[in-house]
Amino acid sequence: MNTRKAESADVALVLEGTFPYVSGGVSSWINQIIRAYPEIRFAIVFLGSRREDYQEFKYQLPDNVVHFEEHYLYANLNAHHQPAKRSGDREAFALIDQLIDALHQGPDSPQTMEVFRQVALQMRPGGRLQMEDFLYSQRAWEIICNVYRDHCSDPSFVDFFWTVRIMFQPLWLLARVATALIPVRVVHCASTGYAGFLGGLLEQTRGTPLVLSEHGIYTKERKIDLFKSEWIRDNRNIFQRDPTELSYFRQMWIHFFEWIGRYCYASANPIIALYEANRLRQVADGAAPERTFNIPNGIELARFAPLRAQRPATPPPVLCLIGRVVPIKDIKTFVRAMRRVANELPGAEGWIAGPADEDPAYAEECQSLVRSLGLEKNIRFLGFQKVEDLMPRIGLVVLSSISEALPLVLLEGYAAGVPAVSTDVGSCRQLVEGLDAADQALGPSGKIVPIADPQQLADAALSLLSDPAAWQAASNAAIARVERYYTDTMMFDRYRAVYEKAFLRARGAH
Template sequence: PDATGAAAPVQSAPPVHGKPSAPAESIPQEPDRPEPQQPLHPARPPAPTAIAWESVASAASHAAAIPLSQQVAEEETDDEEAPAGAAELLQLSEEPEPEAGARALPDGVPEDGVYADVDVAIVMESTYPYLKGGVSAVVHDIITGNPDLTFGIIHITWDSHSPLKDLYGMPDNVAWVRVLYLSMEEHQEDFLRARPRDLRMNRRQRRELSRRILGAMLSLAQDGQTEPLWDIISEGLSASRRYPVWAILGTREFMEAYHDMMPDLGMSMTDVFWCLRDFFSLAYAVLAEPVPRAQVYHAHTTGYAMLLGVNAAREHGTKVLLTEHNLYVRDTVNTLLERRLDLNIRLTDYRTFDVTGRERMWMAWWLEMGRLCYPYAYASTYLYPRAITEANELGGDAGRAIVIPNGIVTSEFDASYVARLAAIEEIKKEGADKHLWKLVYIARVVPIKGLLDMIDSVRLMVDRGLNIHLDVCGPTEHMPSYFEQCLTRIVEQGLESVITIRGTVKVRELLPEFDLFVLPSYNEGLPVVSLETMGAGIPTVSTDVGAVRSVVEDMIVTDDGQTWDPCGIIIEPGDPTVMADKVQEVISDVDLYERLSLNARGRVEAAYDLVKVNASYNKIYRQGGAGEQAGARADRGGA
């Protein structure tokens, strides 16, 4: 992938219902994707954005379960009361919907519907292989860098109108892609048709089940006990379910249990019903369909991907591995609350934040989903050490956490590095004040990447008489309104001749043109673009986000004792003046600039080699049982 592609993080799903309010970073959607149709029910506020490809786990006491195999259903009646709004869940259509024309299968999905057992099933939310971006690029490198293992891709996306064209060229060791849809509109024939009678339970049994569900939520939220809720998922939501647990939501018994056990949510019963129905529908979309067997399910987010991965591993008796490219739960909650994504979130914050009842429920949904899933990973990988500490506050287990950074093939940047060394000699001859310093921003043009801040910094530097030019490289179409703001700011600041918007370009081919990489972002994991510019010997001035400080500034000591000093300067996000100060510091001192350039190349060679990164993943996969597919299939009588 080129550096522009590497700069883009995870894409996210559209909202469950209605349009999202403007979060810290609005979620890009394809312009030709239709909005999910609004269901016919009483007016209610739109649900917060279901991002991240972005839990009610609240009050109730645990109730002992009666084994369903020992229950005998009493005679059912059809005139029982249900809460306002429940009719949508229970109502059957008078006539079946007309069938649409045959839709082409998503790229990579087997035409015969047969999914072979694989060593590793990569579980993605929205990204690989149908969207370009940093996470997709990393996953593609992992797959191609482990040709001795077989892979499948489980791709979770919003609906069948989402991008489903392979943009990477499926590697030979990928056996299949399995696509799952989150939107309730994709589950008209299953989720929405369920009736309480499908439970085949009498009133007493429904009452016991309702209290058991709410009790399991309480056990998770208050005591961190995960098994009670996973038992219910296995019985009533997984592919091997014995009853459709979501049908309980439309019963009087469930709402009575909620009223008794969750009296302090600060929401009307109608609002609670619709919120819970959203949660049930999302859980159903992720858990209810069978997924192919893998020795290791490798989830790349803590949300729906990890929820699916844990459930699949439990169903098949295999294992789940988690990789957090960013702290998904933190970013999702901050987006929900329209906060900066780099602000810290703790597991219990949904209990103490001053938010609406509906926001509190969605905070709980995401935070408790993380707590439900974290304990089942046999290992969790992070891009930098600080992320492990931050994940601990969300329920992660430091004892099973491993740091595996992103990596690049350094030799691919040899020509650019040679050109940089030559450029430094030319700068020495002409002098720092005479040289036109070419700065480059490489990222999507969206609020979270901070381009407006960078434009303000450029104005400050021009006012100081610095001889600079800024190139903006990266997609501009993800958020047109923000792009227009940036264009307007450039004109207002009189910077048309100083800033060039290049859009999506092959940045690798342009790297020899640039002197300094600037990253004014508010949120990152470990941006591959940082490694790529370092491989070309380009120093950095960046905000302190994600792994950037460890990549750019922290001391690196190799196995043979060699040390590498910083290759740039790190600043706090959101301060255009400091950005201007530090850029000026770098470009005013050629000796400093040369040291930073040499350190950039040395650091990436020493610590971010892609071959070593892929070897680390191979080792972890094999610890989870990958590479044993032939023997495992033979034991089960497979081919």
């Protein structure tokens, strides 16, 4: 257990399910940001699901992390005592009634956000809307029953009741965290969601400037998760279901994350995206356009450029997917593509370099698929690897993901001179083909293929690996693109300006 505690800090990083417990793109970026500013004293507020879902740190905390605290959203969902009878605060529940009515006016209603902010204030310790009243009062029970009767299309009241509890109960935990957090000059959230709710509450109650950086769009990624989640039940029978309609509980979760996302957007300034399509998505989801702008990821050229000299004269027939073995990375499409690649290039190998412990069931499915396709000699699951050890030994970096933002692994490959084959997600087309005319003039640094299309992924990889001139042209474009547009120095300079501006606002607020 980490015991770093301080009486104050400069920046509180509010992180949900990422650094320091989980490796990956967002966590690597957070590690970069902290280490780039040794003069800034950081506090980390880590939010997780349950304590047992996280093991040891995947990253060592830098020395300028002076304070660390962790909180688990679903740690205490059940009462360990017989609850006392409660009536609930009349004014607080009148506010809840107003919020329920306002939510039906649509997401763009300013009245709805104002009521939402009033409710958030009353969730704090000493406020009128206490968690025990939400859990155990007669009035809360009546509201839940009324909403179920009026709006729920799922026949299971029990599932509705527990969905409401699981969804909203963590907000009271976050209200306590906001009250108890040490003084900080700036809050920086790496997502909306529960982390963004905490950041918004700190801005609302303390006036602390809130910086929001979104790699992926949280509400979009949660929608993908919710569409695929098996734990969200649909109890309607075959005659009650409309196959074109999402189950009521999935809709509940989606609307919940949309609203707490809007709450965060209302408090954050600036709101930073990695690339233009995501910035426009933020605006569509409720962010004020004038508060939004882009800061793309950047990588340390000096770390990867020397690897170019270690490469063989011809590209190795090795396709490497660097990432977690989880459904959003669509490892199965990569495996299926490797069957076609191996048919054309029998000596080709597919390496999957990333941890497989996040979703063991999915990892086992991927390994079973390898066996069923007879690819045991062609595909290797390497686990976590140092990227520097991989780059001189591979011919292509491959991304088969169904969702990405601006993946660092492509930039790291580019800096080492390795072209990419990627699905058309996030900013990947921009990274491969270029953003504007000057960028596009550098030439393509690989190939873009549709999502979940093993044949096109395989054919794109083969077109580069079987044509040394095309591979070399893509490698040259990759090096030129990353050196011109995606260095960590550029990124650090822009975030330094963000922090300095926020510090000035913090000084003016006190």
